[in-house]
Amino acid sequence: MTTEVLIADLLLPGAAGEAVHDGAVHVAEGVIAAVGPVRDVLADVGPTVLRRRVRGTLLPGLIDSHVHLSFDAGSDPVGSLLDQDDEVLFAHMAARARALLDSGVTTVRDLGDRSGLAIRLRESAGLLPRILSATAPITVPGGHCWFFGGEVAGVEQMRARVRRNVRDGADLIKIMVTGGYLTPGGPSMSELQFSQEEIGAAVAEAHSAGKPVAAHAHSVTGIRAALAAGVDTIEHCSFVSDDGTERKSVFRADLARELVERGTFVCPTFSSAFTHIADSQDRAVIQPWLDLVRQQHEAGVRLIAGTDAGVPFAGFGDYVEGLRWFSRAGLPNEVVLEMATTTAAAALGLAERTGRIAPGFAADLLVVDGDPRLDLDALARPELVLVQGEPHVPRRSRATAL
Ligand SMILES: [Zn+2]
Incomplete structure (x- = not known):
């Protein structure tokens, strides 16, 4: 050395x-x-x-706080994943980690993969970014990202799954608090997947093992449930309204205040996927997300940079494009740089290391x-x-x- x-x-x-x-x-x-x-x-x-x-x-x-090394960033990452055996998938994951390194990223947090492959990559030889792995994200049967293998029903299974992920070497626990857009036939973004008791059990079990919890949450109800349970980071945090109107996001000052009071970090997952949407549809589609991020920043919410690399059109070699969206939302460059380095490190439990x-x-x-x-x-x-x-x-x- x-x-x-x-x-x-x-x-x-x-x-x-x-x-x-x-x-x-x-x-x-x-x-x-x-x-x-x-x-x-x-x-x-x-x-x-x-x-x-x-x-x-x-x-x-740089730190990418939210990646999926097992997804290919194409138009059908779930289909590609299901088509590949673990060995083929592992080789692709290694190439994607090298692409992140080539774009200046030295730490990544993988928020969901299968068969412990990100752990295997973390332990492998060769120069790669530092990898933190959540292993299988926890979801309900048939729920958001069920295909990673982390399905549970009820409090007891929830506790057992957290313990198993920790035993498998997970650096943190990921829970799918609401549905998402990626899972064919899965619950919608405004649907709450778990009861308050189940989310609370996951957090208690994870924290007692010294592991932080990342919560995937889109809807206002989901964000509130994650906050009440004491999760460490909220992913997406898109303030989707609970009246069933998908993707209708309205800023809520009360929720932002709670995020600030609890010191919960928020990863809005800006990436080149937003550029793809803006280019292929209309820039106006992105505006509500930009407004939400600016309003959270102004309210004092601790935002961190993470690209959700691997989901459709969120590539592994274009970390900077996610940062440009924060800039387009009106955040000063120096704040954006902190979100990509010091603040991200704090959110990942690495405040004293990187x-x-x-x-x-x-x-x-x-x-x-x-x-x-x-x-x-x-x-x-x-x-x-x-x-x-x-x-x-x-x-x-x-x-x-x-
Ligand atoms: Zn994700």
């Missing part, structure tokens, strides 16, 4: 407003040993330590061409990625092809 000093024209340690011109990071054994102005950092290292000057901006590696360039943190680093505070497009030009100190030169062509 390398020990070196990286020197950059501009260094963004992680929190909005912080910037070091002519900055340096001392990386030793995969961990950040020191960070600061180049003169200070070099004064404390021996003359034999390797120095590497990088062109552009050095910032923390998402920031600070002594003692993992050397998860990214060098990009340009200043992403001025233009997020700079993030689409990654020059160098380090995962726990291991360097990787991104292959941009491969990233865009996938």
Whole structure:
């Protein structure tokens, strides 16, 4: 493992407003040993330590808080998944994880796969982003994403499934609190899949094992139930009304207040899929989602970046497009950068390990061409990625092809 000093024209340690011109990071054994102005950092290292000057901006590696490595991002990811055996699927998942790395992502949270394949990938050789896996997401029989194998009925089965996922090596627990759009014939986005007691049992069981809980929730009722149970992150959080009108989202200040009071993180899953919808239908279709995100931000809700990569048209090589949607919603670039690094790390339980360039943190680093505070497009030009100190030169062509 390398020990070196990286020197950059501009260094963004992680929190909005912080910037070091002519900055340096001392990386030793995969961990950040020191960070600061180049003169200070070099004064404390021996003359034999390797120095590497990088062109552009050095910032923390990006975090994709919501991916499905087992989906192919095509028009029918469920059909493709069901057509593939585990070995074929595993090879595809590895390629998708490499595409994420090529786009500057050093940590991913996989929120649902089958047969523990993301765990196997996490343990495999070869340089990949750090993988957190939820293993099989928990759902009702025939419910949203039932095909991953996490179907349960009732409180006892719920508790047993959480324990089994933990035993299988899950880093967190994922519950499908409401239906979704992806599962053919499955419950709708406004349908609540579990009782309050069942959701509460899942959270209690997970937390007693030291594992956080991510809740997939679209509807107002679903979001409220997830909040009351004390989940750690809410995925999508689309404020879908409960009157049966699918996809009609209306901001609720009371719900936003509760999200803030409980400190629950929200991952709105902006991605290139939104671009596909805007281009193929009408930009106006996206506007309610943009408004919701802006209103949650203004209310003080802690938003994090995650693309739901793998669902239709949410590709693995285009992380930045999800960030551009936050910008289009009116959020300042520096806030968006925090959502992709420090805030995401906190939401994933990694606040002391990654998402920031600070002594003692993992050397998860990214060098990009340009200043992403001025233009997020700079993030689409990654020059160098380090995962726990291991360097990787991104292959941009491969990233865009996938
Ligand atoms: Zn998802």
